[in-house]
Amino acid sequence: MSKEKSTMKAWQSNAFGLENLKLVQVAIPSPKTHEILIKVGAVSLNFRDKAIIDGIYSPEMIPFPFIPVSDTAGTVVAVGTDVQKFKVGDRVISHLYSHWMDGKPAHNEPEFCLGAPLPGGLAEYMILEAESAVAAPASLTDEEASTLPIAALTVWFALVNHGNLQPGETVVLQGAGGVSIFGIQIAHALGARVIVTTSSDEKGQKARTLGADEIINYVTTPNWAKEVNRLTNGIGADHILEVVGGEGLNDSVEATRVAGQITVIGFLAGQTTALNLMPVIFKQTKIQGIAVGHLKALEEMNKAFDKYNIKPVIEKVYPFEDAVEAYQHLAKGAFGKIVIKVS
Template structure:
């Protein structure tokens, strides 16, 4: 089979190769891959900042959808023909995460889905929502589930809340869609007026261009009449985390889901104490959360926002697009 394999750090070392089709062992499921979607994490893996000890060669990409074509002895959760999606944290089934449950991920310690076939233990898969296309379903494991975990499971999302999402990448756009569908007020920040206008069409009420307004937290306080916001999807970290603390309503929650501005932050302690803010790191979610989210998606019929779909041979162009940034998700169609 064909697979995009990382043989060393750097995009020049991501190569399309011929590799053997894996054979299912006990409780394994062989999936014929239909589509994958990219995340900022995939860029970090290639660059060596996500896992400096990455074993080579390693087939890339975590977010995968496809059809079950073969099952191993003891598989009980799936049958041949089922359409399935990979869970990012492959060993996180339910409950709070253990130390290693977000370590065992595709394209990192386990061969990923940017290949014609993917082999996973049945515990690492969920059934796909029926109403989504393959391309749409491939966007759920990181983008949708992280937003769901942050806003719904941890944040108790309601129509009375005000939500601030940073940027217009995959998690942020899912967060916007989930919050808007719940009837919440949504504030979106971006460096692009064009992207902000598109966010408005998805239900955003307040738009802040942080290039023109570097002190964006002051604008967010202004539009909320100095009350602050209930929840923030913090994708930047760095200096931005301090601004988020200044923006949050007393008792509010900040979900730190990205590190676009760096691996460290200096934060204002006194405002954090005054606001009694909860700051929590988020790495997607458990399989049970994924299944619960998919049930709700079937009811709400939210359709993921896809920026561009690339063909399997054009995977490097998809990565180039990832490096430039996207509105929503970048997808690679694996099956012609």
Template structure:
């Protein structure tokens, strides 16, 4: 089969090669990959800034994929040849609290990912692809949809009438807007683009802030909420801007730390944190049980992923470049 392998860190070292097609072992599926979608994690991994010590040479990258079961190993009972399935990010985290050892079993690094014509996935490491979605759409779900869902539902139990601040209009943020809106929450979105903010309103955003023309966006959030702040801040920026997320949160509110676009370290005003009694929660996607819950919710509410662009399998490096340039929604790579 053809597969893209990362032979050294750096996009120039992502190479298209012929490699042996894997054979499914007990309780494993051989999946003919139809599509993969890119997350910032995938770019950070290629750049060598995402747990580089854990990544093997020759890794097949990209965490999120969807496709069709082509063969099954011994003992498989949950899926059959021809079934459409979507991958789950943490192959060993099925339910319950997070355990540190789960980090060693991430799809797309350290385990081989989906940027190949075929992929091995455990029968307990997939969900049925929603019948209302194409494989390209479904490939966007494992990280970008489950991450905000896990923050909003598992950690906060978001309900109608609550308020959420969403940063930007990338893949995670777009799903956050759609999910929070469907849950009946007030959704405030920040972006540097008025055009993207207008599109965010079409997806369910109730209030928008252009942080380029309004640099004190945390102050603007407080103004919009009569000085109270929001129940949940989904922070995809990271770095020292985390301080602004704490300012924008309601007393006893949740700041869900999802991304690190502006850095992997932050300095905090501890008195601000203490006086807000803020909950800061790191979010590392979510477990399989919650993914099944999410798929049912998406079906019930007819929520369709927003795909920014689709690239051919042979043009995978260009898809990474597009991700670095910025996108509204998700970037997908289609596999023939």
């Protein structure tokens, strides 16, 4: 990195609301002894990023002004004196829960999340603790690698670490957003049967090309849970990745087999639900909340992406100057991920 360059462009928010996200000039941070400085290549947007800007995601933890966006890929340009894990020139990706390395999460993991409350990657440079960064998969570009830290890891942690997914089991995925697309690719690669619910036949056909075995259009087939049971000979699915939330959780219980697992990873339709407990009790349904995953799982997943040659699906890559438009696109929905190319 040039010694003359001391400032960088960064998107910074001073208050809730997308209209308060502004492109500013700030000082380039210097890495402490245990940190690395990366030149950001690309970031990807998640529902979390929009919810933070909108003020509906742990608003009490947001430190104004702040640089948003957690999921980042870039190249190491400076390292602290104690850093052994990486060297200048290495390509890395961020890890949302920067202190959660393995095992069960600590009670205060949210205090160490990137993109709020810790500074995010929507800037030309970013500081990461060396131990919390992960080598980027060699087979992926920065744009592709930036999509992995939340969306892909959430799926991997849900299906592999918690779900112990086995070949031949049935996985139901809701919609065609970034998480669900990764769900199709990962479940298919691991030998599962994949059922996708969507409002669009066109998106359904795209999902088939990625490995989906069955498509349920929930507009023309509103009782999609009944259709899941029909497609599984009355048994139900082994795994459901619940991204909708709200009252739809009852439909997921109906669509799951006895002792099946519902992994709650999203709340698109609401953060509260009126859950009918009798089916949960009689079916002995496992309902597991998932907040992404630990660093060890991210490292294992990255190896699997190289092994199975999984390529993230990106709907659009926006230039750095058009970050606000990228957020607006995310709000409207996308087939796959929305990425912002930084450098």
